[in-house]
Amino acid sequence: MHKKVAVLLAVFIAVITAISLFATVSFLVTASLPTRNLSISVVRNFNTDKEESALTAAETADYLAIATSSAIEISKRFEGSSDTETYIQPELYRSYMWANFIDLEIINYYQNRYDYQQKQIFRPRSVTFTYNANVTHLEQLHIFNTIQQEQGTTTYSIGSNGLIQNEPVTWNITVITFYDPDRSIPLLTVHPFAHMLYRNQSEYQTLSKNFDLTFSDCYLVEMNLEYSQISGPVTAFTSIVQQIVVLDQNLVPIWIGISACHMIA
Secondary structure (H helix, E strand, O other): OHHHHHHHHHHHHHHHHHHHHHHHHHHHHHHHOOOOEEEEEEEEEOOOHHHHHHHHHHHHOOHHHHHHHHOOOOOOOEEEOOOOOOOOOHHHOOOOEEEOOOOHHHHHHHHHHHHHHHOOOOOOOEEEEEEEEEEEEEEEEEEEEEEEEEEEEEEEEEOOOOOEEEEEEEEEEEEEEEEOOOOOOEEEEEEEEOEEEEEEOOEEEEOOOOOEEEEEEEEEEEEEEEEEEEEEOOEEEEEEEEEEEEEOOOOOEEEEEEEEEEEEO
């Protein structure tokens, strides 16, 4: 009888010891993980069904085909350290990957990438994804670019030697003026764009010199996307794209402005 009690007591002590050890190890592993910052915001603003359709058209337009037809230097959705045909593989989600423009595939890619990272035990130190789109139906829209052109940088990287390397790009300063329905209040926005495209009849052409365009009964879609991932002290990247698309009453893109930049470390 005493022997049986002793065996049961030994088993009980062993179980308690194992549970305590597991709890201690779990605590130590959790405590050793650095603080994680994950943030996501996807917002699409529109007031009518037609404005929603305009946003859908802007997000699903074939910008690669448009770029090819207008001979601008955009030949793929992404730039980065991964093969362009396999970037959607989860095992490559720690690689640098920045966007050249905004479309639904790019939006979904970054959202899937964010969702994947937040489910991992050993996540990057920080992952942030924001996408904001605003659609406005306008009776009249006036777009022109000023004579001024500014030189800026589209990327910077911190190499192993600690030096910052710059890639120069010319930003075309573009003024966009539109009115409320009764044309009593002019609203003015100014944007720098690296690429501007205009649909002349059935073909797209680049706009880099002075131009002055007026559209009526159109939709203005303003799109802003940013994805940032920090994996370590010198392992991080950010992709930022600002894009404006003007669509006519048939929801065909007739003017496109794209500003894309990235930062890597």
